[in-house]
């Protein structure tokens with residue numbers, strides 16, 4: 578991959594494989610790589626550059642504070658080898674689109690024919706006085722809180738989403754599991770969710786949202802919707818509009834997400850990478866993006882995977898495979914963990930809102946994984962099956 582600038586993709590000889598450089602080692606990066614290995618293996622030469630050596634199954638981290646087993650971690654190298662791709666350890670520093678080269682933070686340069694940016698979002702603590710939901714240390718953050726509830730020291734909690742929603746599910750999952758734990762122990766706990774959404778999990782559409790609302794009510798969780806919260810101290814939430822005040826013992830909040838640190842291409846609001854309906858980055862040649870790093874407002878692994886599939890189809894077509902590019906037309910699948918059975922939510926998304934909304938207590942997609950990804954989900958399911966046999 579390292580070396581001189583690339584020839585124009587359109588003029589390259591058919592015998593040469595298209596060099597694809599994927600930046601990131603998370604859901605969107607792996608889904609892009611697996612999709613390309615299926616759609617255009619003979620036309621593409623894929624390399625993945627990431628700083629991490631493991632892929633962490635982030636959605637299951639919410640169960641760790643409740644003494645379930647740890648979220649699964651998969652070494653990256655064998656996944657990448659299975660796809661015939663090359664793993665490069667490193668971090669993107671900046672991009673020079675004119676020469677189709679990236680420069681790493683360690684000052685190496687790597688040339689590409691097509692670049693895929695799948696480097697996720699950066700996580701910022703939204704409220705100084707709240708516990709922040711951050712999967713890198715969630716067990717540590719939440720475990721003390723659960724112990725204090727079990728010890729009878731805490732009786733009023735608020736779960737708060739700031740102005741822009743980070744990932745949709747974990748706030749609700751943590752509220753439901755915490756309330757369930759208190760109920761099982763016969764402890765009186767008042768739990769309130771404060772969210773800017775017009776109804777609970779509104780992006781999953783009306784019927785799923787109403788069913789989630791009923792589920793929250795049964796769990797004795799109050800919800801304040803269409804609300805913008807401030808947390809002036811560890812024991813107070815101010816709800817706007819209306820300047821209503823909630824007195825609580827602790828506040829748990831979603832973080833605020835920002836776009837990743839990428840230099841050399843124009844960025845959108847809050848630093849997210851702008852993409853068109855084919856997940857191409859506008860105003861630059863041969864650069865695509867997928868996942869939480871993009872300016873699509875819903876940050877969700879299943880949605881990022883669908884962007885990755887769109888990217889892979891476009892690249893496969895560009896590389897010469899007989900594949901037709903598709904526009905991004907997302908459906909969101911959410912497995913909502915509770916203190917009992919999970920609920921399976923699905924909606925087709927339009928303009929960031931769900932319609933054709935569905936909720937079920939049995940899986941409605943296959944495999945029924947937390948991250949509904951066309952290639953990654955069955956691939957990981959097979960890896961899990963193999964590891965239970967060994």
Ligand SMILES: Cc1cc2nc3c(=O)[nH]c(=O)nc-3n(C[C@H](O)[C@H](O)[C@H](O)COP(=O)(O)OP(=O)(O)OC[C@H]3O[C@@H](n4cnc5c(N)ncnc54)[C@H](O)[C@@H]3O)c2cc1C
Pocket residue numbers: 600601602603604605606626627628629635636637638639667668669670695696697698711712744746747837867868869870876877878879880881911912947948949
């Ligand atoms: C607690 C929690 C629960 C969730 N629950 C669900 C759920 O139930 N279902 C669902 O679908 N989604 C869920 N999500 C959201 C989902 O995990 C994210 O949407 C998904 O991980 C985003 O994938 P990504 O590949 O875009 O980014 P990431 O997973 O963040 O991966 C980014 C990758 O890029 C790498 N990287 C970063 N900077 C650089 C750089 N400069 N150069 C090279 N590589 C770089 C990182 O090391 C990482 O490998 C949840 C998230 C959390 C935190």
